[in-house]
């Protein structure tokens with residue numbers, strides 16, 4: 001394990017190239033920041049302050065030109081705890097009711113994804129209730145054919161900005177799986193490497209939803225959606241006279257399988273949800289920040305304003321998942337801003353080895369990696385996760401059944 005110097009604002013790209021460059025997907029010298037998003041609490045606050053939810057219901061699915069888009073672009077900040085869901089939920093309260101309702105539905109999708117992942121953990125990688133259908137395998141070397149203007153637009157944004165509107169994610173995921181015949185798991189990894197909001201919870205759910213493992217109905221991508229959501233884009237496409245997605249793809253439902261019994265009930269809902277109030281076993285000496293708790297409002301951090309905060313870049317994990325450098329820069333921008341108001345310690349190594357024997361205060365994170373590490377570290381002080389709605393022993397097999405059971 002290595003203690004790294006705290007990053008400074010304005011020098012984040014150099015810092016990542018120097019200290020984490022060998023762990024990124026691209027060569028260190030090619031690492032750049034996303035031109036579309038900046039990490040940090042002040043960027044998150046500004047994005048939320050600028051959010052006008054009016055028109056959201058109508059425009060959320062628009063893809064191109066970018067000026068027609070109505071998506072909030074808050075996801076990278078929501079992902080890392082800079083904007084807790086309840087804060088975003090409250091922020092839009094005075095907007096037009098149709099837009100508020102649609103926007104809050106999407107926040108609930110995020111919460112639902114977190115509940116599913118918290119309960120099933122790594123099992124979220126297994127099909128929910130249906131096996132993915134077996135689409136015809138194509139001979140293409142990549143399911144994302146960049147001579148198609150729609151695919152090129154979306155892949156270009158994914159790789160450059162690290163963000164896509166939901167509609168474009170569905171297009172790419174469908175093209176990869178339903179038409180291309182590739183495994184959704186490898187597609188999920190391709191997204192995860194680039195998305196600034198990349199989370200196993202929402203990403204896996206999105207890919208599984210696309211192939212129909214939840215509903216049995218795969219999502220088909222065809223030219224009609226491009227014409228509707230990106231008017232004029234087809235006219236720029238070299239394949240406009242021979243569009244390979246002119247017609248709806250064959251997407252027969254996959255067979256139903258015996259579902260995981262935990263989709264109906266949670267044998268340990270308390271463990272899934274984490275503590276409901278703060279628990280102090282002994283005096284903490286540092287605050288451990290995780291990728292889920294990088295916001296100024298993090299409960300453990302706020303309760304211990306005078307303690308140093310520690311963030312560990314997990315070397316083994318990063319070497320395995322090979323994130324694009326812009327994700328590392330986004331995290332580093334967040335840390336650099338934090339270092340201006342808190343004593344920040346940054347390490348590279350195994351979080352458990354770095355924090356072993358230290359009395360840490362930390363906020364529960366509903367992801368298997370945290371649960372496993374926290375069990376080894378026995379935090380001195382553990383704070384509740386800021387759920388929008390606390391998980392209960394309810395069905396989670398579908399969004400609608402979960403919603404009904406949760407009463408939201």
Ligand SMILES: Cc1cc2nc3c(=O)[nH]c(=O)nc-3n(C[C@H](O)[C@H](O)[C@H](O)COP(=O)(O)OP(=O)(O)OC[C@H]3O[C@@H](n4cnc5c(N)ncnc54)[C@H](O)[C@@H]3O)c2cc1C
Pocket residue numbers: 060070071072073074075076078079106107108109110111113164165166167169170173191195197198199200202203204205206207210
């Ligand atoms: C294949 C695929 C992969 C995806 N991977 C991710 C991912 O890794 N991380 C991620 O946060 N979202 C993921 N999504 C969900 C969704 O596409 C993004 O949350 C959304 O596009 C982010 O943009 P936004 O903030 O402008 O969203 P908005 O439309 O403005 O929505 C506001 C917030 O609601 C939440 N949200 C919206 N739609 C969804 C959804 N379908 N599922 C879960 N939460 C949602 C997000 O937190 C989002 O920031 C994925 C969707 C698909 C189809």
